[in-house]
Amino acid sequence: MxxxxxxxxxxxxxxxxxxxxxxxxxxxERGYDAVGIRDVAAEAxxxxxxxxxxxxxxxxxxxxxxxxxxxxxxxxxxxxxxSEPLIPLLRHEIHALVRHCAADRTAPVWRMxxxxxxxxxYEESMRLRHAESxxxxxxxxxxxxxxxxxxxxxxxxxxxxxAREAADPDAAVDEIFRMIEAAxxxxx
Amino acid sequence: MxxxxxxxxxxxxxxxxxxxxxxxxxxxERGYDAVGIRDVAAEAxxxxxxxxxxxxxxxxxxxxxxxxxxxxxxxxxxxxxxSEPLIPLLRHEIHALVRHCAADRTAPVWRMxxxxxxxxxYEESMRLRHAESxxxxxxxxxxxxxxxxxxxxxxxxxxxxxAREAADPDAAVDEIFRMIEAAxxxxx
DNA sequence: ACCGTAGCACTAACGGTTAGCCTTTTGAAA
DNA sequence: TTTCAAAAGGCTAACCGTTAGTGCTACGGT
Numbered sequence: 145m146x147x148x149x150x151x152x153x154x155x156x157x158x159x160x161x162x163x164x165x166x167x168x169x170x171x172x173e174r175g176y177d178a179v180g181i182r183d184v185a186a187e188a189x190x191x192x193x194x195x196x197x198x199x200x201x202x203x204x205x206x207x208x209x210x211x212x213x214x215x216x217x218x219x220x221x222x223x224x225x226x227s228e229p230l231i232p233l234l235r236h237e238i239h240a241l242v243r244h245c246a247a248d249r250t251a252p253v254w255r256m257x258x259x260x261x262x263x264x265x266y267e268e269s270m271r272l273r274h275a276e277s278x279x280x281x282x283x284x285x286x287x288x289x290x291x292x293x294x295x296x297x298x299x300x301x302x303x304x305x306x307a308r309e310a311a312d313p314d315a316a317v318d319e320i321f322r323m324i325e326a327a328x329x330x331x332x
Numbered sequence: 333m334x335x336x337x338x339x340x341x342x343x344x345x346x347x348x349x350x351x352x353x354x355x356x357x358x359x360x361e362r363g364y365d366a367v368g369i370r371d372v373a374a375e376a377x378x379x380x381x382x383x384x385x386x387x388x389x390x391x392x393x394x395x396x397x398x399x400x401x402x403x404x405x406x407x408x409x410x411x412x413x414x415s416e417p418l419i420p421l422l423r424h425e426i427h428a429l430v431r432h433c434a435a436d437r438t439a440p441v442w443r444m445x446x447x448x449x450x451x452x453x454y455e456e457s458m459r460l461r462h463a464e465s466x467x468x469x470x471x472x473x474x475x476x477x478x479x480x481x482x483x484x485x486x487x488x489x490x491x492x493x494x495a496r497e498a499a500d501p502d503a504a505v506d507e508i509f510r511m512i513e514a515a516x517x518x519x520x
Numbered sequence: 521a522c523c524g525t526a527g528c529a530c531t532a533a534c535g536g537t538t539a540g541c542c543t544t545t546t547g548a549a550a
Numbered sequence: 551t552t553t554c555a556a557a558a559g560g561c562t563a564a565c566c567g568t569t570a571g572t573g574c575t576a577c578g579g580t
Contacts, residue, residue: 152546152557159558181536191560193538202536268460269453291498295508298490299483306482320483326518327511340577344527369567379529381569390567 160198163188167205172252176206176260203266206257209250213241214274217300221281230286231328235321238304242313254308268305275301292331299324348386351376355393360440364394364448391454394445397438401429402462405488409469418474419516422488423509430495430505442496456493463489480519487512 166188170179181202185192199205220237221230245254257263279297283290303320310316354376358367369390373380387393408425409418433442445451467485471478491508498504 150547155545156558180534192536193561194559196537197558265453265457268456272456289507291494291504291507292511294494295487295490295511298494299487302483302486302490306479306486310479316479319477319479322518323480323483323515327515330510330514338578340526343577347527368565380567381530382528384568385527 159190159194163190163195163198164205164208168208168253171206171256176256176263201266203263206253206263207267207270209253214277216241217274217278218281221278221285224285230282231321231325234300234324235317238300238307238321239314239317241304242307242317245308246313271301271305272298288331292328296324296328296331299327347378347382351378351383351386352393352396356396356441359394359444364444364451389454391451394441394451395455395458397441402465404429405462405466406469409466409473412473418470419509419513422512423505426488426492426495426509427502427505429492430501433496434501446497459489459493460486476519484512484516484519487515 163184167179167184170184170187181192181195184205185195188195199208217234217237220233224230224233244250257267275294275297278300279290279294282288282293282297286293299320303317303324306320307313307316351372355367355372358372358375369380369383372393373383376383387396405422405425408421412418412421432438445455463482463485466488467478467482470476470481470485474481487508491505491512494508495501495504
């Protein structure tokens with residue numbers, strides 16, 4: 145009954161944070177490919193093995209901030225009022241997420257991601273995982289078939305991906321969501 | 333332009349084929365992760381560097397057979413009669429591709445792919461490339477916006493991916509294509 | 521018959537990642 | 551308080567995919 149947050153957990157979180165901060169700083173300074181894992185570990189003053197105890201891969205270091213993405217989408221779906229229509233809700237969330245990527249503080253990171261093939265691939269893979277989580281949440285909240293839910297979930301995530309690359313992201317989201325609405329309307 | 337098939341090209345193709353065959357055999361025998369690049373090279377009796385002169389990565393060895401996927405989809409779109417409606421054409425192609433994956437001879441390979449995270453990731457990435465090619469072909473053949481074409485292209489590729497995992501692949505393709513038809517109908 | 525070069529081999533290395541093993545710190549039971 | 555198991559971290563050494571550097575050989579065009 146010492147403290148709700150033991151010293152252990154605090155130290156662990158601090159180490160994790162220090163590694164992530166150091167990594168992101170070095171990546172932005174010198175470029176992702178020009179910085180090795182051993183560089184990050186040395187600069188953060190931890191062993192390479194410690195780094196990998198906190199992060200599953202080099203790419204994961206970059207996406208540390210955006211661990212909420214998945215949680216946010218899923219929560220929006222599960223905690224909605226049952227009367228609220230779902231697709232506009234999703235559109236609203238995607239809108240917010242796209243804007244977040246364009247925010248000043250995160251923009252340089254996203255530029256780096258888009259410029260680095262390894263990071264793009266990693267993100268694509270992440271998106272699929274997110275789509276599956278979203279699909280599960282949708283399936284739990286709706287009478288439609290699991291297949292329809294998975295399809296709509298991928299569609300929504302695709303909207304996010306495509307809008308980020310578009311000249312006018314907001315308009316892109318709206319355009320794609322008109323298609324999603326129509327697709328959704330014909331599901332049984 | 334003297335010889336349609338010089339000895340050089342034949343030997344090169346033979347080497348490539350031998351590597352691919354050997355790799356696939358070893359992968360199926362012992363499992364993808366249990367076979368190293370050095371194993372494949374030794375068994376195929378070539379140097380590791382030679383192997384990488386023919387294949388860009390270990391994963392590419394597995395997808396050697398399916399290099400036509402992209403070409404086939406794009407050709408179906410570009411070479412259609414201008415009167416033919418496009419979405420049913422796409423549905424027909426996706427149907428054929430899904431069935432091909434379930435064919436007896438290729439089924440074990442696909443089972444291996446589905447069981448191996450590295451290969452799944454690689455395929456996801458491949459699918460996105462295919463979707464982009466398809467989107468380009470669609471944009472050239474249609475008056476719709478580039479964004480709408482990209483969206484529909486991803487949707488079609490997703491249909492392929494989701495149907496392969498479904499209990500009844502044929503029905504899954506049809507169900508998703510009903511959604512695609514609806515989404516397509518609302519594009520300007 | 522000759523020469524440029526494509527194809528291939530060999531060695532050595534690089535960079536991400538992991539296994540094996542050891543030390544210190546920490547939370548809590550005895 | 552003492553004690554102890556587990557967690558966190560460290561060190562070394564390697565594995566594995568991949569690439570650079572270098573050189574040899576056989577093929578194809580002239």
